[in-house]
Amino acid sequence: MQPVSFKGFAGVELKGDAFGSPDDPAVLLIHGGAQTRDVWDEVADALEKAGRYVIRIDLRGHGESEWPADQRYEFNAFVEDLRALLAQMASRPVIVAASLGGWAATAALGEDGGHLAAGLVLIDSVPEMDFDAACRPDSSGMHRASFDPAFTRGFDPESAVARVTDAVAHIKVPVLFVRGTKSELSGADEASRFLGNFENVEYAEIREAGQMVAEERADMFSATLLDFLERRVPRFAPEYRQGSDARTLRDALGCFATGVTVVTTLDKAGQPVGLTANSFTSVSLDPPLLLVCIAKTASSLEAMEAAENFAVNVLHIGQQPTSNLFAKSGEDRFASTPWSRGHNGAPLLSGALVNFECRRYALHDGGDHVILVGEVIRARFEPRRDPLLYFRGKYRRLHFA
Numbered sequence: 001m002q003p004v005s006f007k008g009f010a011g012v013e014l015k016g017d018a019f020g021s022p023d024d025p026a027v028l029l030i031h032g033g034a035q036t037r038d039v040w041d042e043v044a045d046a047l048e049k050a051g052r053y054v055i056r057i058d059l060r061g062h063g064e065s066e067w068p069a070d071q072r073y074e075f076n077a078f079v080e081d082l083r084a085l086l087a088q089m090a091s092r093p094v095i096v097a098a099s100l101g102g103w104a105a106t107a108a109l110g111e112d113g114g115h116l117a118a119g120l121v122l123i124d125s126v127p128e129m130d131f132d133a134a135c136r137p138d139s140s141g142m143h144r145a146s147f148d149p150a151f152t153r154g155f156d157p158e159s160a161v162a163r164v165t166d167a168v169a170h171i172k173v174p175v176l177f178v179r180g181t182k183s184e185l186s187g188a189d190e191a192s193r194f195l196g197n198f199e200n201v202e203y204a205e206i207r208e209a210g211q212m213v214a215e216e217r218a219d220m221f222s223a224t225l226l227d228f229l230e231r232r233v234p235r236f237a238p239e240y241r242q243g244s245d246a247r248t249l250r251d252a253l254g255c256f257a258t259g260v261t262v263v264t265t266l267d268k269a270g271q272p273v274g275l276t277a278n279s280f281t282s283v284s285l286d287p288p289l290l291l292v293c294i295a296k297t298a299s300s301l302e303a304m305e306a307a308e309n310f311a312v313n314v315l316h317i318g319q320q321p322t323s324n325l326f327a328k329s330g331e332d333r334f335a336s337t338p339w340s341r342g343h344n345g346a347p348l349l350s351g352a353l354v355n356f357e358c359r360r361y362a363l364h365d366g367g368d369h370v371i372l373v374g375e376v377i378r379a380r381f382e383p384r385r386d387p388l389l390y391f392r393g394k395y396r397r398l399h400f401a
């Protein structure tokens, strides 16, 4: 076990510990209100034994984490703490969170498009949760948490309910919802109503357990959790071997994050043609060379191979519709796209992040693609805009932690 510490919202220090190897897939454990990270003792142990890297932290105002002097305990502070913490982690964890922790995780993931985590496990975190019951000293007597008494006064359950309810529909990662059959925080009906709003959710009940399932029935809870993780967020990474499925190879290649370009030229009739391509690479400074790979099936290939001149237009974050347009067949791509002729005649998309005007330098065979190498004659770029990114088959934007 290693001590860990993160900077939360407004620099508040969040303390916790980590178990296992950071090379294994990560699980982040977040306790509920008026608890501390000790509730996960047995679960953390089981997860580590099953080959997961486990991090558990104390929420602000709880256990060893900072009890902020300004006593900021409104719901937003917990959401922002979690967002800051996730941005500091080296990989996207599965978040396992109880009651108030689950509310914060749901809001953080839903409002951020779910890119910050690989999965979400909620313990008894319906929006209608009885907050006072959640923070009542534990009736089972298993657990005496240390927390700042100002926390229960400063928390604003109404704002949490509204945000959690809105966030749910935007969560795309696999979700497991767990509740103890004897929990006082929520009933089975409330849980099932809540679950109806998720895109991708499983439900598990732990018999003879109350709201502290992870502690009261650690063995059953861990078994349920591990079953979910093995199926939905497997420990072993997918592998491609030559001759096996092309899908896995695509997924492997998709792990390389790129920008997005539109490659353009004029066909024999002088009409503009172009297609979306992320296979762009800088090649040489002297002479100044770049390359793109064009599929042999692309309808614009003939024009690209024949043209003396072409252009590579690097797209900015606002040009996702342009990227889609130039990747879809049967559309008149230039009718609705502002463009002008460059010095060498090749079409330049207006407002792009960069326009590279190129003279054809070489054509190489590249399997089912043609490698088109261009000598850069001119490059004009826009220094103030952010790029459109592409990663794992999805468009992305720069994220500054």
Ligand SMILES: Cc1cc2nc3c(=O)[nH]c(=O)nc-3n(C[C@H](O)[C@H](O)[C@H](O)COP(=O)(O)O)c2cc1C
Residues within 6 Å of the ligand: 260, 274, 275, 276, 277, 278, 279, 280, 293, 294, 295, 296, 297, 298, 299, 300, 301, 323, 324, 326, 327, 328, 329, 330, 390
């Ligand atoms: C983000 C993204 C990147 C792409 N990268 C390439 C690429 O590098 N080379 C390629 O040939 N096609 C690429 N494509 C696919 C083409 O844009 C798409 O097949 C297009 O319809 C081909 O145009 P055409 O056949 O009408 O000429 C990409 C598509 C997208 C959405």
